[in-house]
Amino acid sequence: MEIFNSMTRRKEEFVPIEPGKVRMYACGPTVYNLIHVGNARPIILFDVLRRYLEYRGYEVTFVQNFTDVDDKIIRRANEEGTTSQAVAEKYIAEYFHDATALGVRPATIHPKATETMDEIIDLVQTLVDKGYAYSVPSGDVYYRTLKFKSYGKLSHQPIEDLQSGARIDVNDEKENPLDFALWKAAKPGEPSWDSPWGKGRPGWHIECSAMNRKYLGPTIDIHCGGEDLQFPHHENEIAQSEAANGVPFVHYWMHNGFLNIDNKKMSKSLGNFFTVRDAAAAYGYEPIRLFMLSAHYRTPLNYSAESLQQAQAALERLYTARDNLRFLAANGAEGEMTAAEREVLDAADRFRERFDAAMDDDFNTADAVSVLFEVVRAVNKATAPEQAPTRAGAQALLGLMGEFTDVLGLLYDKSEESLDEKVEAMITKRQEARKAKNWAEADRIRDELKAMGIVLMDTKQGVQWKKE
Ligand code: AMP
Ligand code: ZN
Numbered sequence: 001m002e003i004f005n006s007m008t009r010r011k012e013e014f015v016p017i018e019p020g021k022v023r024m025y026a027c028g029p030t031v032y033n034l035i036h037v038g039n040a041r042p043i044i045l046f047d048v049l050r051r052y053l054e055y056r057g058y059e060v061t062f063v064q065n066f067t068d069v070d071d072k073i074i075r076r077a078n079e080e081g082t083t084s085q086a087v088a089e090k091y092i093a094e095y096f097h098d099a100t101a102l103g104v105r106p107a108t109i110h111p112k113a114t115e116t117m118d119e120i121i122d123l124v125q126t127l128v129d130k131g132y133a134y135s136v137p138s139g140d141v142y143y144r145t146l147k148f149k150s151y152g153k154l155s156h157q158p159i160e161d162l163q164s165g166a167r168i169d170v171n172d173e174k175e176n177p178l179d180f181a182l183w184k185a186a187k188p189g190e191p192s193w194d195s196p197w198g199k200g201r202p203g204w205h206i207e208c209s210a211m212n213r214k215y216l217g218p219t220i221d222i223h224c225g226g227e228d229l230q231f232p233h234h235e236n237e238i239a240q241s242e243a244a245n246g247v248p249f250v251h252y253w254m255h256n257g258f259l260n261i262d263n264k265k266m267s268k269s270l271g272n273f274f275t276v277r278d279a280a281a282a283y284g285y286e287p288i289r290l291f292m293l294s295a296h297y298r299t300p301l302n303y304s305a306e307s308l309q310q311a312q313a314a315l316e317r318l319y320t321a322r323d324n325l326r327f328l329a330a331n332g333a334e335g336e337m338t339a340a341e342r343e344v345l346d347a348a349d350r351f352r353e354r355f356d357a358a359m360d361d362d363f364n365t366a367d368a369v370s371v372l373f374e375v376v377r378a379v380n381k382a383t384a385p386e387q388a389p390t391r392a393g394a395q396a397l398l399g400l401m402g403e404f405t406d407v408l409g410l411l412y413d414k415s416e417e418s419l420d421e422k423v424e425a426m427i428t429k430r431q432e433a434r435k436a437k438n439w440a441e442a443d444r445i446r447d448e449l450k451a452m453g454i455v456l457m458d459t460k461q462g463v464q465w466k467k468e
Helices: 037-055 071-080 084-101 117-129 159-165 204-215 227-245 276-283 285-293 305-331 339-346 348-360 365-382 391-408 419-435 439-451
Strands: 002-005 010-013 021-026 059-064 133-135 141-143 180-185 200-202 220-226 250-256 259-261 454-459 462-467
Touching (some): 037 220, 037 276, 037 391, 084 276, 117 133, 141 227, 204 227, 220 227, 276 285, 285 305, 285 365, 305 365, 305 391, 348 391, 419 439, 419 462
Parallel strands (some): 021 220
Antiparallel strands (some): 002 010, 141 180
């Protein structure tokens, strides 16, 4: 299995630190508003990465944090006249609502900054003790960036370039413009914690280093996030963790490309975003997931109504195939499988090999999805009515399809709309059509119901129905 490592900028064979185990970390959201479709890209992709590693037999410990103390959260709390804790709790719940609806499994651990305070303070203290950090009279603590000799190695920026590009602040207490805050002295009205440097709160970067060390150890296998996090966030995580722990921090860095809209990154600051909530109201949650998987994770992906509609239609094909197999598994012919069914199952290993090869090649979900659709086409052909499909064949084919959809986390909508609900909804539509004197539409709905074996009876109490 090969992974493109952003640090070395080439594909490398994946070898875990401990055989059979993977320790992975993804930088999670700052919880002050609903996630947008751009944020959903890493969330969905790294969920599939984790599922694939598990499918390949690894025991995966996956940590994804919540940044629950931050300027934006505090600002939001002030605007709403509430506490930053209340804001964070609200949007953590909203995160789980969207993530679950997108078919994303919870991480093994979802640590919060506010619950990792002792470890954060410990780590800052270690950096101060080793000379990599210094406190200033105001109570802030900064990282001494130039002391970390390989600073810039992930984003491949020479330190001279970074220095000439750094913004110089006149009132700065920093020794150097490249130094960044590990700890921020408390301002009035802000949440704060006691520390050796007085009351304050952590900077953003230190939180990830502390959580990695606490839950995964000093060196981890895979660290992931969007490509915008490479600099400065991940560069700073490396500087903090490696200076404190004295060992390499991460073996494989993975960064997803941007989700764009009109070829610009979808982002809060540009205002060109759709929340996952709104996009899901228009297209459904699961089409968003399939849409994300239909491109390689490192390429830019353009969000458009058209591509979401395509994903909807493609997903529909998957559900139709599965529902058909489910029906046949209960109602198909008894006895031995047909030759057509056996033929697809005999090809199962070839499908599996191609699926695995796609995913092993730097996690090419686009090609893996294509293999899934080939399986579906073969299944549909083998179970067409004229083939007299069997229960045994349908059951086996369901299993085969499920192997691939489970890794991709698709077809998770298990709820089958009950017949009652469906019929009632159609009857209501027919009544509306009649009220509008749209007789053709009313007749069409009656015929459709008839085809489903439903007979309508117009009674004094309204329309009643029964199964033929
Ligand atoms: P933010 O809300 O900007 O802190 O981003 C949270 C996560 O979403 C980070 O991993 C970002 O890299 C990622 N992200 C934000 N916008 C996009 C986008 N348009 N496309 C892909 N990933 C994004
Ligand atoms: Zn991080």
